[in-house]
Structure formats: C-alpha cells, structure tokens
Amino acid sequence: MSDTPQDTPPPGIPDAAGTPPGGVPLRFLAQFIKDLSFEAPNAPEIFNVMRQEGQGPEMTVTIDATVRQVEGPVFEVSLSVQLEARSGDKVAFILELIFNTIVEIDPQAVPPEYVHSLLLIEVPRHSFPFARQIVAETTANGGFPPLMLQVVDFAELYRRKFVDGQNAEQTGEQAAQPPAPSVH
Numbered sequence: 001m002s003d004t005p006q007d008t009p010p011p012g013i014p015d016a017a018g019t020p021p022g023g024v025p026l027r028f029l030a031q032f033i034k035d036l037s038f039e040a041p042n043a044p045e046i047f048n049v050m051r052q053e054g055q056g057p058e059m060t061v062t063i064d065a066t067v068r069q070v071e072g073p074v075f076e077v078s079l080s081v082q083l084e085a086r087s088g089d090k091v092a093f094i095l096e097l098i099f100n101t102i103v104e105i106d107p108q109a110v111p112p113e114y115v116h117s118l119l120l121i122e123v124p125r126h127s128f129p130f131a132r133q134i135v136a137e138t139t140a141n142g143g144f145p146p147l148m149l150q151v152v153d154f155a156e157l158y159r160r161k162f163v164d165g166q167n168a169e170q171t172g173e174q175a176a177q178p179p180a181p182s183v184h
Contacts, residue, residue, distance in 0.1 A: 025109035026118065028101060031130060034078065035098040038138050042090045047143065050087045056145065057085035057092040063152055064161075065124040067116070073105045077123040079131050083147070093142055099131040116162075121154045128152060 040046065050057060062082040070076050079099045085092040101123050105115060128151070136146040 025106050026122065027104045027106075028123075028126070029074070029104055030100075030102040031127060032100055033097070033134065034100045035096065036134070036138065037096040038093065038142050039095075040093045040142055040144075042092065043143065046087055046090055046092045049090055050092065053087060057087040059147075060084045060086075061149065063149075063157070065120050065154065065157070067119045067123075070102065073107055075103055075105065075119055077101045077103060077119055077127070079124045079127050081131055081135060081149070083135070085144070085147075093139065093144060095135060095138060095142075095147075097131060097134055097138075099127055099134065101127045117158060120162075121158050124152075124154045128154075 042049075060083070062080075064080050066078045066080070068076045068078070077100065079101070081095070081097045081099070083093070083095040085094075103119070103123055105118070110118060128149075132149045136148055140146040
C-alpha cells in the first residue's frame with residue numbers, strides 16, 4: 001500500500017494545470033543570433049599564403065557571457081565569441097558572434113544568491129553547442145576549414161571573472177563584480 005493519497009499525482013508528474021511539483025527552475029524561451037560578422041580582409045591572397053606556409057592560421061579566441069534582465073524573472077543571456085585568425089603577418093579572417101538566449105527563472109525554485117551564477121554558467125553551457133555550430137559553418141562558408149571551438153568550462157570562466165575578481169578587489173585591485181539580477 002502507498003502512503004500517497006489517491007488524488008495526489010506521484011512525484012514529478014504535472015498537476016491538472018500542467019505545472020510540475022516544485023516548478024521548473026529554468027525555462028528556455030528563445031535562442032537567436034543577435035549579431036554575426038565574418039570578414040576575410042585579405043582574401044583571396046590569404047589562401048595562397050596559407051597554402052605556402054602549409055599550416056592553418058594562428059587563432060585568438062575570446063569567449064564571454066553577459067546577462068541583462070528583460071522583465072521580472074525573464075533574462076537575456078548573451079554568449080559572445082570573437083575570433084581573429086592570422087597567417088604570418090596577414091589577417092585570414094575575423095569572426096564576431098553574439099548568440100542570445102532568453103530564459104525565465106522560477107524565483108520559488110532558485111534562491112536569489114544562485115540566480116547570477118545559474119544565468120552565466122548553465123545558460124551559456126546549454127547555448128554553446130549552437131554557437132559552436134554557427135562558427136564552424138560560417139568559417140567553412142568563408143572558404144576556410146570549419147573551425148570547431150573547444151568546449152568551454154563556463155564555471156571556470158565565471159570563477160575567473162567574478163570570484164577571483166572579488167578576491168583581487170578585496171586586496172585593493174580593480175575587478176568586475178557580478179550584478180545582482182533580481183527576480184520578482
């Protein structure tokens with residue numbers, strides 16, 4: 001026999017209104033390219049330079065995530081990827097991508113002190129494969145081999161940007177502080 005009353009759904013089963021018990025802490029509402037730029041300023045000559053060197057271009061990759069509160073518990077998380085590829089002293093290509101995700105946080109399921117890290121670690125982690133695919137397709141369509149970005153540890157990125165930054169600030173150095181998104 002079960003101790004659960006017969007009119008109560010089992011754990012994890014939505015109620016009649018369709019709401020799972022305890023709510024969903026994070027809902028993904030939309031994902032989209034906000035900005036995409038690709039430039040090959042030295043094409044077509046750069047292809048000869050790369051062929052003569054017999055190796056791929058050297059890459060500078062910068063990845064960052066930012067968050068903006070849209071309204072109430074709805075946030076826009078921007079994942080930005082900036083690449084510059086050089087072959088010798090010439091720029092092979094420059095790629096800039098801002099891939100955005102709109103999410104809604106359940107304030108009853110996520111304590112306020114975890115909102116910022118949830119938005120800047122988990123949301124970019126889920127969005128990254130889509131940004132990675134866009135980068136690969138864009139570089140391939142630009143005439144270069146598809147660039148497959150390495151997986152990013154967004155928890156480490158967050159720690160370096162905010163936790164280590166706060167520690168440096170406490171010792172008198174300037175550092176970025178996490179904004180405290182509020183959920184109403």
